[in-house]
Structure formats: structure tokens, C-alpha cells
Amino acid sequence: MTGYSMIYTVITLLNSVLYLCNGIYEGPSGNWHELDRAMILLIGIAAFELCMNLPVKPLVLRYLIAYISAIGVRICRLKQIREPLAKTAYRDIWINYTGLFVLLCIINTVIYVFKKKKGQKM
16 A cells, blocks of 8 residues: 555646646646546556466566556546546546556566566565
């Protein structure tokens, strides 16, 4: 849960800074937007964790399964949001999720390679 909290905090701060840089001083959707962001992030992290524990080899195939399943759930989640979506909502979720997913894959791969070199059971 610590990773979830850290990622949520970084995403929220980055989003706030971007709004301020664009001259928007109040969130356009208020607290609902924050709750939706938290839910979308939770879905992504849960899907990533579940898929990373699949007994599928090679690692790249496991990443592909995790990516496709999580992005699908996230897009379905966007359709359930209570407020009107921005015109760029699907593009934004794709860019943000793909960036975060690639970062998680890189970290996971580095850990995997490190453990393999050390001879630890994976």
C-alpha cells in the first residue's frame, strides 16, 4: 500500500502543478476527480500485481498480459465516471498509464535480473 500512496501522491502533485502552470487555480471536477484518480490507480496497481504473479514465461509476455488487462479495465472504469469526461480523457489515461506501467516494468525487470544473478528463487 505504501507504493500506491506514493504513486498517488506524485500523480496528484504533478497534476496540480500542471493545472497551476496552465493558469487553472481550482480543480475542474473537485473531489470526484480525486476519487476517480485513486480508483483508476488502484485498478492499475492491482492488475499489475496480479499479472506479475502469473506463471507465464517469458517475462515480456507477462508484461503484455498485465498491460492489456489493466488498460482495458481502466478504460471501462472511465465510462462509469459520474462527471463528463474531458475531450482528452482517453488519451491522458493512455499516456499516464503507459508511462507508469513502463516504469514499473523496468523496476520489476531490474529486480528480476538482480535476483537471478544472486541465484535467489523467483
